[in-house]
Amino acid sequence: MQRITIRDARGEDLRESARLVVRMKRLNEEFDPLYKVVGDVEKRALKYLRESIGSKNTVLIVASRGKRILGLLRAVLEDRVFYEPLMTGTITDLYILPEARRKTMGNDMLQHGIKKLKRMGAEMITAEFPAQNEIAVRFYHKRGFRALVNILAKEEMGQ
Amino acid sequence: MPSKEPGDEYSRKAIRYSAFYGGKIGTAPKVPIRSLDDFSIWYTPGVAAVSRAIAKNRELSFEYTNRWNTIGILTDGTRVLGLGNIGPEGSLPVMEGKALIYKYLGGVDAIPIPIRVDGVEQFVATAKSLEPALGGINLEDIASPKCFEILERLRKEMSIPIWHDDQQGTAGVTLAALYNALELTDRDLRTSKITLFGSGAANIATAKLLIEAGADAGEMILVDSKGVLNAERDDMDQLLLRNRWKYELALKTNEARVKGGLAEALRNADVLIAAATPGPNLIKKQEIARMNKRAVAFLLANPIPEMWPDDAAAAGAEIVATGRSDFPNQVNNSLLFPAAFRGVLDVRAKTITDSMVIAAAQEMAKSAREKGLRKNYIIPDMLDWEVLPRVAAAIGMQAQREGQARKKVSSDVIYKGAKKLIDTSRKISQLLVQRGIIPAPPP
Structure with a gap:
């Protein structure tokens, strides 16, 4: 079996990587109705990744075995303006295909991503995911992350 | 071949008789009451000494009371056989029927306990609160997938055997039949390619038990309403959150990553175990024809199998079994x-493990083998009474081997004790009818 490589995403990875993004957004949908996935999610996922590859402030890495993409991490470097440390690397997407889970790939991708973000100037790392995603909460807690900010939501459509 | 259910006549009788008898079971004394004075022994003041002894040593409740022979049949009525979610009261007649079978075939005092609970936590808390009264719990007719979590939790958190018949019962008896079907077709469980059609409680439990018994998970394929289960399926994350038992099987099984539907899953399969929805046209002849030669097909949906057994045989299945008594090989x-x-109670077991279920299945299969296997006889039928104490002894011995029994008993003692209890139970029932204490049913 071919080795798994963790590396920067390339143009030819986009189509398959988009599938992982769609899977992840659909997983988020399970946690809260305010994460209801839009109808043209596939098209948007492709655009999202294409823009990420082209952005200087964004990290997009994949775990691949040959041509097959097994995992994806996207993070953005952000200026916190008022607070120190000033620069944070925010992980917006981390998704591993079910078949590739439980093999330290999530951890390997996270460490790879953190290293890259630090090189770009990040002094702290945050991760965003739905509040109800206990699996993600456990994953990050286990690696020394703690809750930093609460985002409370209230739907106002049609009211 | 029968093609219709004789349901209407049974339904009419069931309503009439249920009203006539006011239910199917009751309690009866098991000690002599020679005079009212005896109540001073069985009840106060004598009983206080017994209570004090048990209060000092809880384990004595298995010796000084009927706890050793008492189980609760617990249900929330969310998935009653063929009826769906009809609530706890609606499930009571079914639980009474189950209790009747427990008494008649196993000599077990089973109490129907439908409970009004909301969700897994309440169910688990309620079941745990009943532990002091019971020697075991039979979980019944609980919707999937919460039935998996309830069984898993109660097995972990209680010190009495917990059994979910829709899982361990069906899986165990399927394994028993499969052992013999494989023997007749010169196969080995470890190398057989098994396709399971339907991924409800029964087949998920069957898949897990088969793997535990030595079947090759990688060669196993499960099919549900969305098609072949595989690790790449789009709904894997939904399964992870909603049905992690199915998720685990999706990761473990189908190494070849077969995709598609039943037809693809049956290509070169040795065995089909269908526990899907009632047929008879759910499985097509062409699909069975894709299986290997000398195929084995278990068509277990009730009341109507996924396809008629003679159609399966005509399409090439050498051994066919169903869940019905009016066809050969009733699983x-x-x-x-x-x-x-009977077996776990007789050794005061603390749990029922998968290996205990496998031991029971092996004994059941052996019992049929000793009678002479034939295409139409791979598993004992309801008239093979001797299989009951044999299976009791097998599971009781396995409990002791695994250190899960409170009592050390030899196989022979379990067998003879179980046989006596079962025989006595039947005799009492017959005697009560003969003496007119249980009146004949109304015309």
């Missing part, structure tokens, strides 16, 4: 659950 839980509980 019937009723031969397993009374015997299983």
Whole structure:
């Protein structure tokens, strides 16, 4: 079996990587109705990744075995303006295909991503995911992350 | 070949008789009451000494009371056989029927306990609160997938055997039949390619038990309403959150990553175990024809199998089994659950493990083998009474080997004790009818 490589995403990875993004957004949908996935999610996922590859402030890495993409991490470097440390690397997407889970790939991708973000100037790392995603909460807690900010939501459509 | 259910006549009788008898079971004394004075022994003041002894040593409740022979049949009525979610009261007649079978075939005193609970936590808390009164719990007719979590939790958190008949019962009896079907077709469980059609409680439990018994998970394929289960399926994350038992099987099984539907899953399969939805046209002849030569097909949906057995045979299945008594090879839980509980109660077991279920299945299969296997006889039928104490002894011995029994008993003692209890139970029932204490049913 071919080795798994963790590396920067390339143009030819986009189509398959988009599938992982769609899977992840659909997983988020399970946690809260305010994460209801839009109808043209596939098209948007492709655009999202294409823009990420082209952005200087964004990290997009994949775990691949040959041509097959097994995992994806996207993070953005952000200026916190008022607070120190000033620069944070925010992980917006981390998704591993079910078949590739439980093999330290999530951890390997996270460490790879953190290293890259630090090189770009990040002094702290945050991760965003739905509040109800206990699996993600456990994953990050286990690696020394703690809750930093609460985002409370209230739907106002049609009211 | 029968093609229609004789349901209407049974339904009419069931309503009339249920009203006439006011239910199917009751309690009866098991000690002599020679005079009212005896109540001073059985009740106050004498009983206080017994209570004090048990208060000092809880384990004595298995010796000084009927706890050793008492189980609760617990249900929330969310998935009653063929009826769906009809609530706890609606499930009561079914639980009474189950209790009747427990008594008649296993000599087990089973109490129907439908409970009004909301969700897994309440169910688990309620079941745990009943532990002091019971020697075991039979979970019944609980919707999937919460039934998996309830069984898993109660097995972990209680010190009495917990049995969910829709899982262990069906899986155990299926394994028993499969052992013999494989023997007749010169196969080995470890190398057979098995396709399971339907991924409800029964087949998920069956897949897990088969793997535990040595089947090759990688060669196994499960099919549900969305098609072949595989690790790449789009709904994997939904399964992870909603049905992690199915998720685990999706990761473990189908190494070849077969995709598609039943037709693809049956290509070159040795065995089909269907526990999907009632047929008879759910499986097509062409699909069975894709299986390997000398195929084995278990068509277990009730009341109508996924396809008629003669159609399966015509399409190439050498051994066919169903869940019905009017066809040969009935894969019937009723031969397993009374015997299983008879065995675990007789050794005061603390749990029922998968390997105990496998031991029971092996004994059941052996019992049929000794009578002479034939295409139409791969598993004991309801008239093979001797299988019940044999299975009881097998599971009781396995409990002791695994250190899960409170009592050390030899196989012979369990067998003879179980046989006596079962025989006595039947005799009492017959005697009460003969003496007119249980009146004949109304015309």
